[in-house]
Amino acid sequence: MKSVILVGPGNLVVKEISVPDVTPPAHRVRMMACGICGSDVRYLAGENPWSLHTVGKNLASPPNMVLGHEIAGIVEANGVSKRVAILAYRACGRCRACLSGRENICASVEHLGHGAGWGTREYYPGGMAEEFEVWDGFSYEIPDTISFEEATFLDGLAVAIHACDRAGVVQGSRVAVLGLGPIGMLAAQVARDRGAEHVMACDTTALPVELARELGFESAAQSDGHAMFRRAERESKQFDAVIDTVGAQETVEAAFALLAPGGVISLLAVHEGHIELDAMRLSAERYVTTSANSPYRDFQRA
Ligand SMILES: [Zn+2]
Ligand SMILES: [Zn+2]
The missing domain is CATH 3.90.180.10 (Medium-chain alcohol dehydrogenases, catalytic domain)
Incomplete structure (x- = not known):
């Protein structure tokens, strides 16, 4: 074969x-x-x-x-x-x-x-x-x-469901998704399906942003890490959950800049090496967690 x-x-x-x-x-x-x-x-x-x-x-x-x-x-x-x-x-x-x-x-x-x-x-x-x-x-x-x-998307959908669970996404949450590969795109849709009050989606390239807009995410934006970070600072600290599918220095900085007090960053991609972080970013019980694959039940939910 x-x-x-x-x-x-x-x-x-x-x-x-x-x-x-x-x-x-x-x-x-x-x-x-x-x-x-x-x-x-x-x-x-x-x-x-x-x-x-x-x-x-x-x-x-x-x-x-x-x-x-x-x-x-x-x-x-x-x-x-x-x-x-x-x-x-x-x-x-x-x-x-x-x-x-x-x-x-x-x-x-x-x-x-x-x-x-x-x-x-x-x-x-x-x-x-x-x-x-x-x-x-x-x-x-x-x-x-x-x-x-x-x-074939059920595997990724289960991963997205789990990522939203890890980030505590519930009805009324304000959610940012950084990186709109298939998992980011699915996570944005899972968040919307749960009744998130607002879902902001970002990617560095045009095509996924266009697709996200077609899916009804009007605030989808194309921006590189630095622009994302500046935009995040501007819109500052208003998201209860940030789902970062990239796991780079820039996206983690942007994620913290976006995060509301008590908010959670769910990191879906971890790489070897260090990420620098001003410890004050963790103030007001903000925290960062990872999300790895998905437990059996999330495949069944998908
Ligand atoms: Zn996979
Ligand atoms: Zn075991």
Whole structure:
């Protein structure tokens, strides 16, 4: 079968590999659509976003990873085929994180498309393959009204739901979203869906800002980090929640400048290195947290 394989940093190939064996109760999924996540681009560049976000260090990825974790496909079981979206990781189920419903920060996961938890293999499984094996209970039937391509967004939608939870977004919140990649765009929509009083969305490039305006976010603005920061200072400190999908010095500064007393910054991208911060920015119980992937329940909510 054809697979998209990250041989090593910067070296991505399409290659024929053998169809994986499937051991029941796990089942075989025929991939119909698989999204390209920002994480996939980071893997290609040699980063390991899963380990950065979950265990706080940049562990080397194994060679020959099949990329892809935003997956929809078809499962055949007992002569019936079902259209499904895949929850792409399985946590250990035993650690403190798992036992408290925070499977997303479990350090012992098997994760499709992330190379984590599979021991040593010739090829590490992922969604950018014609077929792959998935654990029992991790494929969710989708209605015919949702296309396979649309269903690939459920993974990102779950991440956006979790990011809004981490940032405490509720009805009446004032929310700023910095960085309008797919996750930022989804987070803005989740915030609006929750009844946020105001959602401001920013990106440095024109296209996502246009898309955000098309989605009804009239205050969407194109600005680089510095302009964003100045604008933030101007509009100062009026947001209860800032969702920063970039995690750069400029966006974190802008996020703090935007933040109301008691507000929360939810950081969705953490990178190695330092971010400078005037400690006074944390006054009045402002705080910053991270948001990593999403626990099982948020995929189900998505
Ligand atoms: Zn992803
Ligand atoms: Zn665990």
